[in-house]
Amino acid sequence: MLESPSSGVFICVEGIDGSGKTTHSRLLVGYLCSLGFDAVYTTEPTRYSLPGRRLRESFFAPERLPVEEEFRLFLEDRVIHLRAEVIPLLKDGKVVITDRYYFSSVAYQGSRGLDWNYILEENLKVAIVPNLVLLLDLSVDEALARISADREEGVNTFEKKENLQKVNDIYLKLAEKFPKLFHVIDVHNSIQTVQEELQTFISNFLEKR
Numbered sequence: 001m002l003e004s005p006s007s008g009v010f011i012c013v014e015g016i017d018g019s020g021k022t023t024h025s026r027l028l029v030g031y032l033c034s035l036g037f038d039a040v041y042t043t044e045p046t047r048y049s050l051p052g053r054r055l056r057e058s059f060f061a062p063e064r065l066p067v068e069e070e071f072r073l074f075l076e077d078r079v080i081h082l083r084a085e086v087i088p089l090l091k092d093g094k095v096v097i098t099d100r101y102y103f104s105s106v107a108y109q110g111s112r113g114l115d116w117n118y119i120l121e122e123n124l125k126v127a128i129v130p131n132l133v134l135l136l137d138l139s140v141d142e143a144l145a146r147i148s149a150d151r152e153e154g155v156n157t158f159e160k161k162e163n164l165q166k167v168n169d170i171y172l173k174l175a176e177k178f179p180k181l182f183h184v185i186d187v188h189n190s191i192q193t194v195q196e197e198l199q200t201f202i203s204n205f206l207e208k209r
């Protein structure tokens with residue numbers, strides 16, 4: 001496992017597609033900057049690495065990649081993301097808010113039948129454990145309704161109902177397994193209400209550190 005740079009704070013935001021991770025992560029970065037923190041948004045899969053680009057191309061392909069190959073690409077992309085962005089930012093003392101991290105691999109590649117322990121072990125060989133995971137919890141029906149309302153092209157192959165249900169179940173089990181790391185937040189309310197709850201939680205969390 002990589003040594004975690006001690007000065008910064010590493011927070012990741014997880015949840016099924018449609019749960020609002022990107023919106024809330026970006027709003028949180030803005031909020032933390034307004035409080036005087038040096039906060040930065042990053043995301044996985046990246047848009048600049050070769051594995052990240054291959055993954056993004058695969059999202060709208062008729063067939064999913066074989067699960068092991070998909071898993072490896074996410075892992076390779078993660079290593080690049082950590083080296084290029086997260087670790088230097090943490091060394092610089094920043095608060096890094098990452099939109100998806102290795103819990104996405106456990107939930108998504110796990111939902112395709114890959115063993116959870118294997119996914120976690122392989123990730124922990126190359127990835128650092130974050131300080132906090134914010135899990136945005138939303139029912140699959142509501143998530144799919146939000147995706148269809150937001151996007152012209154509709155749902156992609158990662159977002160089929162039965163897949164997302166499995167993904168959601170795994171996320172909730174992960175939160176039970178790692179209660180000290182996870183904070184689960186119900187996101188059925190409006191963006192503003194949820195964001196206020198997140199801001200209160202995060203400012204307390206950062207104050208206590």
Ligand code: TYD
Pocket residue numbers: 017022043044045074099100101102103104105106108109158159
């Ligand atoms: P997503 O955050 O939805 O991308 P965008 O910013 O384009 O909205 O991520 C794309 C998909 O990648 C999402 O459906 C979940 C999937 N994914 C995995 O299956 N495993 C992983 O390890 C990660 C990081 C993402």
